[in-house]
Amino acid sequence: MKRIYVNEKWCLGCHLCEYECAFANSGLTDMVKALKGKAIRPNIRVEDGNGVHFAVNCRHCSDPICVHSCIAGALSAEDGTVKIDGEKCVGCFTCVLVCPYGAILPSADGRIAQKCMLCLNNSCGEPNCVKHCINNAIVYEERG
Template identity: 30%
Template sequence: MNRFVVSDPSRCIGCGACRVTCSEAHRKRALRPASRISLVKTRDVSAAVTCHQCEGAPCLSVCPEGAISQEGDRLQVDEARCTGCLLCALVCPFGAVYPSAPSTAHVKAAPYSRASSARSAGLLRQKETGAYTSVVVCDLCAKAPDGPRCIAACPTKALSLMDEGALGHLARERRIDAIEKTSIAMQGATELRELLAAEAAQQARPQSADAEFPTAKAGSRQGAASVRPNEAGEGIEPRGKKVLS
C-alpha cells in the first residue's frame, strides 16, 4: 500500500498550522502556494483531510490531460498541463483534490484567440502567468528529506504518516479496544439480568406466600358451605345427607 498522512480527530485542535506549513513548503518549491490540506470542523471535533495516495487512483485515470501521475508511492500534479476541469475533484472519494486559482490582478490580459481554448498552448498553459485554475493534491512533500512538513508542524501530534506497518498496528489496537468494549458490555448485561431477576423474585414473594396453603383455604370455604344454621341457630346437616344414629 502507499503511504499517506492521517489525522487523529481526538488530538486535532483545528489550529491550521499544518495548512500554513504546507502552503509555505510548496511556495518555496515554486509550486502553487495553496495548501494541500483541508480542515473539517464540527462543533465537537476537527480533523485534517489529505490525499490518501490511492493505488489505482481514480483522479489519475479520469484526467483528460494526463496532468496527474504517480511517482513511486505519491501522486504528482503537472500544474502546467492541468486545465482546471475538476473532474479529479469530483471522483476523489476523500475530497482531497483542491482547486487553486491565484489572483490574476498582476497578470496582463491575454488575447482572446490565445486564451479561448483550454487545450491550447497559449497563456492558460504557462505556469508563470498564474492566470489559470489548477488542482493541488498532497505529494508527501516529495523534495523534503525529512518527509511531510505538516507532521512536524502539528503542535498536538495529530498527524502521522500511515504505512502498511502502522495500519496493521492501528487495526490491532482497534480490535483490542472493540473486544474490551464488548466484554464490558457483556458484563454489564449480565449484571443487569441478575438485578432484574432479583427484583422480580422480591416482587413475587407475597404471592408465593398466599399460594403455600391452597388446601387449607379451600377446606375452610367448603366447611363454611357444608353447615347451614336453622332458625334456632343450630347447625343442620347439608341437604342430601343422612344422619346415621
C-alpha cells in the same frame, strides 16, 4: 507504504497544518514573507464541527480515481504518491469533482488543479504538516 494518517482523537483544530502546508509550497524560506497578508490555499484542510476536528488531505489512494479520470495525463501514481504535473494540467477539474475526499482544489489562479504531493515537490522533503503538528495528530507512517 508510508502514508499520512490523521488521528481525529488528537487533532486540536488549530489549523497550523494549513499554514505550514501553504508555507512549504510557497517556495520561500521565510514564513512571514510567504504568508503575511495573503489568503492561503493549502492542500490540507481542517474540518471542524461539533467538537470534532479532522485534517483532510490527499489519501494517495492505491487505486486513485483522480488518475483514472484525468483527461490530460497530468495526474499519475508513482511509488504510492499521487502526483500532478502542472505543465500538463488543462484545468478541466474533473479530478476536483471525482475526489471522494475533496482533497484536490483549483489553484489560486484557477487555471490548474493542485494537491498534496507529500512535500516531495518542494524543499521540505518530508510532509511539513506532519513535522509541525503540535499534538502528533498527523503522522506519516507505515501501517499494515
